[in-house]
Amino acid sequence: MKSTWLYLSLAIVVRAVIAGPVIAGAAPPPDAAAAFGARESVEDLSLSPDGAKVAYRVPLAGQGSAVLTLALEKDAKPRVVMTADGKPDRIGDCKWVSNDRLVCTIYGVVADTQYDVLPFTREIAVNTDGSNLRLLSTRQNEYSHGIQLGGGTVIDWLPEESGAVLMTRVYIPDDHLSSRIGSTVRGLGVDRIDTQTLQTKQVEPPRPDAEAYISDGRGTVRIVASRSLTGAKAGNPSSVVDYAYRKPGSREWLPLSQFDTMDLSGFEPVAVDHDLNAAYGYQKKDGRLALYRVSLDGSLHTELVFSRPDVDVGGLLRIGRRNRVVGVSYTTDVPHVVFFDPGLEKLGASLAHALKDKPLLNFVDSNLDESKLLLCAGSDDDPGVYYIFDSAARHLQTFYVVRSELEGRTLAHVKPVTYPAADGTAIPGYLTLPPGVDDARGLPAIVMPHGGPTARDVWRFDYLAQYFASRGFVVLQPNFRGSWGYGDEWLEKNGFQSWRVAIGDVADAGHWLVTQGIADPAKLGIVGWSYGGYAALQSAVVDPSLFKAVVAIAPVTDFALLKEQHRHWSDFAFMSRYIGDGEQARAGSPAHNAAKIKVPVLLFHGTLDRNVLFMQSREMDERLAKAGAPHELVRFEGLDHYLEDSGARSEMLRKSDEFLHEAMNF
Numbered sequence: 001m002k003s004t005w006l007y008l009s010l011a012i013v014v015r016a017v018i019a020g021p022v023i024a025g026a027a028p029p030p031d032a033a034a035a036f037g038a039r040e041s042v043e044d045l046s047l048s049p050d051g052a053k054v055a056y057r058v059p060l061a062g063q064g065s066a067v068l069t070l071a072l073e074k075d076a077k078p079r080v081v082m083t084a085d086g087k088p089d090r091i092g093d094c095k096w097v098s099n100d101r102l103v104c105t106i107y108g109v110v111a112d113t114q115y116d117v118l119p120f121t122r123e124i125a126v127n128t129d130g131s132n133l134r135l136l137s138t139r140q141n142e143y144s145h146g147i148q149l150g151g152g153t154v155i156d157w158l159p160e161e162s163g164a165v166l167m168t169r170v171y172i173p174d175d176h177l178s179s180r181i182g183s184t185v186r187g188l189g190v191d192r193i194d195t196q197t198l199q200t201k202q203v204e205p206p207r208p209d210a211e212a213y214i215s216d217g218r219g220t221v222r223i224v225a226s227r228s229l230t231g232a233k234a235g236n237p238s239s240v241v242d243y244a245y246r247k248p249g250s251r252e253w254l255p256l257s258q259f260d261t262m263d264l265s266g267f268e269p270v271a272v273d274h275d276l277n278a279a280y281g282y283q284k285k286d287g288r289l290a291l292y293r294v295s296l297d298g299s300l301h302t303e304l305v306f307s308r309p310d311v312d313v314g315g316l317l318r319i320g321r322r323n324r325v326v327g328v329s330y331t332t333d334v335p336h337v338v339f340f341d342p343g344l345e346k347l348g349a350s351l352a353h354a355l356k357d358k359p360l361l362n363f364v365d366s367n368l369d370e371s372k373l374l375l376c377a378g379s380d381d382d383p384g385v386y387y388i389f390d391s392a393a394r395h396l397q398t399f400y401v402v403r404s405e406l407e408g409r410t411l412a413h414v415k416p417v418t419y420p421a422a423d424g425t426a427i428p429g430y431l432t433l434p435p436g437v438d439d440a441r442g443l444p445a446i447v448m449p450h451g452g453p454t455a456r457d458v459w460r461f462d463y464l465a466q467y468f469a470s471r472g473f474v475v476l477q478p479n480f481r482g483s484w485g486y487g488d489e490w491l492e493k494n495g496f497q498s499w500r501v502a503i504g505d506v507a508d509a510g511h512w513l514v515t516q517g518i519a520d521p522a523k524l525g526i527v528g529w530s531y532g533g534y535a536a537l538q539s540a541v542v543d544p545s546l547f548k549a550v551v552a553i554a555p556v557t558d559f560a561l562l563k564e565q566h567r568h569w570s571d572f573a574f575m576s577r578y579i580g581d582g583e584q585a586r587a588g589s590p591a592h593n594a595a596k597i598k599v600p601v602l603l604f605h606g607t608l609d610r611n612v613l614f615m616q617s618r619e620m621d622e623r624l625a626k627a628g629a630p631h632e633l634v635r636f637e638g639l640d641h642y643l644e645d646s647g648a649r650s651e652m653l654r655k656s657d658e659f660l661h662e663a664m665n666f
Contacts (some may be wrong), residue, residue: 031654032467032470032471032653033467033650033651033653033654033657034405034646034650035405035406035409036405036406036463036464036466036467036470036650036653037463037467037646037647037648037649037650037651037652037653037654038059038403038405038646038649038650039059039644039645039646039649040059040383040402040403041058041059041400041401041402041403041404041405042056042057042058042386042400042401042402043056043057043058044056044057044092044093044094045364045365045374045376045386045399045400046093046094046095046096046102046365046374047096047364047365047366047367047372047373047374047388048096048099048367049096049098049099049159049162049321049367049368050099050367050368051072051366051367051368051371051372052071052072052073052099053069053070053071053072053099053128054069054070054072054374054388054399055067055068055069055081055094055095055096055102055128056068056069056070056400057091057093057094059646060083060085060086061085061647062085062086062087062645062647063085063086063087063090063639063644063645064083064084064085064086064090065083065084065086065090065091066080066081066082066083066091067080067081067082067083067091067094067102067104068080068081069081069128072388072397079128079129080130081094081102081126081127081128081129081130082104082126082130082133084106086108086644086645087638088108088109088110089106089107089108090106090107090108090644091104091105091106092104092105092106092107092121093105095154095157097125097157097162097163097164097165097195098162098163099162100127100128100129101125101126101127101128101132101163101195101196102125102126102127102128103123103124103125103136103154103165103195104123104124104125104126105121105122105123105151106121106122106123106124106151107119107120107121107122108120109608109610109640110608111607111608116565116613116615117608117609117610117613117640118149118610119149119610120149120150120151121137121149121150121151122135122136122137122151123135123136123137123151123152123153123154123167124136125195125196132196134195134196134198136151136152136165136167136169136193136195136198137151137152137169137170138152138169138170138171138172150170151170152167152168152169152170153167153168153212154166154167155167155168155190155213155214155215155221156215156216156217156218156219157321157322157323158192158219159321159322159368160219161219163194163195163196164192164193164194164195165192165193165195166190166191166192166193166203166215166219166221167190167191167193168188168189168190168212168213169188169189169190169191169206170187170188170206171186171187171188171189171206172186186206186208187206187207187208187209187210188206188207188210188211188212188213189202189203189204189205189206189207189210190202190203190204190213190221191203192219203221204221204224207224207226209226209227210224210225210226211225211226211227211241212224212225213225214269214270214271214272214279215272216272216273216274217272217274217322217323217324218274218322220274221246222245222246222272222279222296223243223244223245223246223256223269223272223279224243224244224253225241225242225243226241226242226243226244227240227241227242228240228241228242228258239260239261239262239263239574239577240258240259240260240261241258241259241260241261241268242255242258243255243256243257243258243259243267243268243269244256245269245279245296246296247296247297247298248277248296248297254298256269256279256294256296256300257269257281257294261574262574262577262578264282264284264289265284266283267281267282267283267292267294267302268281268282268283269281269294270282270316271316271318271323271325272296273293273325274322276293277295277296277297278293278294278295278296279293279294279296280292280293280305280316280325281293281294282313284488285304285307286307286309286487287487287488287489288307288308288309288310288311288312288313288486288487288488289312289313290304290305290306290307290308290313291304291305291306291307291313291316291328292304292305293305305328305340306328306338308330308332310332310486311330311331311332311485311486311487312330312484312485312486312487313328313329313330314328314329314330314331314335314485315328315329316328316329317329317337317339317363319344319363319365319366319370319373320366320368320370321366321368325340326339326340326341326344326363327339327340327341327344327345328340331456331458331459331485333416333428333459334359334416334458334459335360335458335459335460337361344363347389347391348361348363351375351377351389351396354396355377355387357379357382358377358378358379358382358384358385359377359379360377360378360379360384360460361375361376361377362375362376362377363375364376364386370391371390371391371392372388372389372390372391373388373389373391374386374387374388374389374399375387375388375389376402378402378460378461379460379461380412380413380414380459380460380461381411381412381413381414381461381466382411382461383401383402383403383406383461383463384401384402384403384461385398385399385400385401385402386398386399386400386401386402387399403463409470410435410436411435411461411466411469411470412432412433412434412435412465412466412469412470413432413433414430414431414432414459414460414462414465415430415431415432415433416428416429416430416431416459417429417430417431417476419478419508419509419512420508420512421481421504421505421508422504422508425481425505427478427479427480427481427505427508427509428478428479428486429457429476429477429478429479429509430457430458430459430465430476430477431474431475431476432462432465432466432469432474432475432476432477433469433474434469434470434472434473434474435469435470440474440518440519441517441518442517442518442519442520443472443473443474443518443519443520443523444472444473444474444519444520444523444524444525444660444664444666445473445474445475445476445510445513445518445519445520445523445524445525446468446473446474446475446476446524446525446526446527446660447476447477447478447506447509447510447513447524447525447526447527447539447547448464448465448468448475448476448477448526448527448528448532449477449478449480449506449509449526449528449531449532449535449536450477450479450483450528450531450532451528451529451530451531451532451533452482452483452484452495452530452531453482453483453494453495453496453502453531454482454483454484454491454494454495455483455484455531456479456483456484456485456486457477457478457479457483462477464527464529464653465477467653467657468527468656468657471657473525473660474513474518474519476509476510476512476513478505478506478509480495480501480502480503480505480506480509480535481498481501481502481505482494482495482498482499482501482502483495493580494578495531495535496559496578496579496580496585496588497578497579497580497584499538499584499588500542500584500588502535503535503538503539503542504542506526506535506539507539507542507543507546510524510526510539510543510546510547511546522548522664522665523548523664523665523666524546524547524548524664525547525548525549525550525551525660525663525664526539526540526547526549526550526551527550527551527552527553527656527660528551528552528553528555529553529554529555530553530554530555530556530611530612530641531556532553532555533551533552533553533554533555533556533603534552534555534556534557534590536550536551536552536555537550537552537555537557537590537597537601537620538588538590540590540596540597540598540599540601541590541593541596541597544596544597544598544599545598547599548599548663548664549599549600549601549602549659549660549663549664550597550599550600550601550602551601551602551604551656551659551660552601552602552603552604552617552620553603553604553605553643553652554604554605554606554609554611554612554617554641554643555590555603555605555612555616555617555620556612556616557589557590557591557616557617557619557620557623558589558590558591558592558616558619558620559579559580559581559585559586559588559589560581560585560586560589561591561613561615561616561619562575562579562612562616563575563576563579563581565613590620591616591619591620591623592623594620594623594624594626594627594629595627595629597624597627597629598629599630599663600629600630600631600659600663601620601624601629601630601631601632602631602632602634602655602656602659603617603620603621603631603632603633603634604617604633604634604636604643604652604655604656605617605618605633605634605635605636606636606637606638606639606640606641606643606648607635607636607637607638607639608638608639608640609639609640609641610640610641611640611641612641614635617633618633620633621633632659634651634652634655636648
């Protein structure tokens with residue numbers, strides 16, 4: 001199979017002229033659906049090494065985007081670096097590799113006759129004036145033995161070598177260039193690349209079993225992850241990853257750990273601290289993920305860095321050009337951070353006091369010497385604001401708002417709650433009341449289960465929940481059993497194999513809203529996306545009289561079909577085990593039980609969805625039609641799982657609101 005995108009994937013208009021970025025002060029869209037459905041006004045902000053400029057991405061029509069830079073000086077104007085129209089190439093994050101050059105991810109999905117939908121990524125470098133655009137990913141041609149979907153990943157920004165990076169690259173056999181290094185080996189290697197000239201030095205030869213590499217932030221690869229040949233569990237090698245490390249100055253790989261991606265057992269390294277000569281990573285403690293540090297000096301001395309008795313560790317906090325580890329995050333009813341760096345801990349406390357109405361504070365980026373910081377702060381009713389902090393001047397400068405379309409609108413507060421499941425288990429969740437409502441009684445309400453299933457909702461701004469709250473709905477987002485973050489017991493087997501428990505908790509969220517008098521039982525709906533869409537449909541199967549309307553966005557509807565979409569991929573064995581089979585899988589598939597659904601159903605799905613293929617909604621549509629159930633399928637041509645199109649999202653919100661109002665007769 002040959003097509004241009006496989007070789008370059010660079011349908012980018014360089015130095016295109018656009019009207020300018022959407023920033024604070026722009027006129028708000030005329031209606032709530034357009035305002036809440038609009039993509040974020042600015043995304044993926046990055047601070048230049050000298051701290052003089054910021055690069056960021058703004059939305060264009062459809063799935064298009066533009067990359068701009070702005071000098072941090074008085075009266076400076078944004079400059080366009082490049083644009084992409086999203087057909088199919090889209091621009092992801094862009095980071096500075098020197099003071100006048102960026103490395104950006106290009107990604108997208110395309111239709112394919114054999115595999116239905118294929119995702120791809122590519123890494124490119126470009127000067128800030130749009131010149132000297134270079135493809136950093138290894139190239140393909142008609143002689144290549146296969147399709148290179150992944151374009152590699154930058155693992156070290158080499159701050160002392162302006163314009164160079166250390167990145168993984170996928171090599172595939174190539175008959176035409178048989179003399180090229182690595183051309184006869186399929187696998188993942190590491191190269192040092194001069195992004196201006198593309199002069200390349202191989203650092204790690206491609207390995208067919210390699211899945212990832214970790215650098216120490218000083219240009220040295222210290223850890224490699226590879227697919228286990230033996231596996232931690234007999235007969236199930238597909239879910240196990242072997243990690244090996246090198247001692248300083250050595251090229252010999254030594255065993256570090258094994259990690260099972262199915263049950264999360266073992267030690268998973270995620271970062272190397274050069275100064276401490278140690279790896280940070282996650283490992284379970286009393287059934288919950290904790291942060292550990294393992295010495296890489298040959299002793300493998302292990303120490304516990306941070307844990308919680310009630311929740312899993314969330315993730316590392318990292319900062320600067322070397323991705324320095326400075327802290328850890330976790331979430332109880334609200335997010336928390338713990339700093340290891342005393343200076344940042346003190347600064348974080350000062351900034352939290354100065355921005356006390358925006359308690360969700362995130363250190364986004366810094367310049368090379370960390371004297372300037374790029375921050376983002378927000379809250380449950382504030383999508384966020386970006387700031388530049390100059391530590392020398394002790395000055396905090398407002399930069400851009402995250403969602404300019406929502407400026408001036410009154411947004412809703414989000415309250416952490418718990419409710420009892422049928423077996424008495426206390427289920428945590430988040431309750432959003434319409435703006436200005438302090439004590440809800442007998443209101444229209446929506447239960448909104450999250451996707452995943454191994455995910456969770458957190459206390460923060462959520463455009464879906466906020467939109468429906470603005471339209472007069474109470475919204476309850478449950479972290480049902482099967483959600484991530486609460487340890488092994490809460491995960492159960494997972495939200496597919498333990499669907500009865502997960503769906504029971506989702507339905508009990510609706511029952512609680514009614515018994516508390518918050519919701520009018522005649523005006524109770526359910527809305528979900530991905531696994532949340534599955535949960536919405538399956539709740540209507542198991543408790544047909546509870547919810548009066550169902551909105552399912554990109555839903556899983558058939559477990560067998562979900563497994564089948566992975567058949568020709570390397571994760572097929574993993575997904576087959578994860579989803580399960582037999583009667584539990586058939587009983588848990590809404591498409592096979594459509595006749596039990598007695599309420600109106602509204603489906604949305606993008607035709608280029610790789611996460612959950614469009615055929616899942618098409619099958620549900622056909623089964624509901626056969627059962628005579630009132631329903632509609634809205635098809636978004638050319639969009640993927642996330643509907644990254646302001647117009648499509650606005651249409652989805654508007655139609656959902658109209659559908660729920662009509663179904664509930666209010």
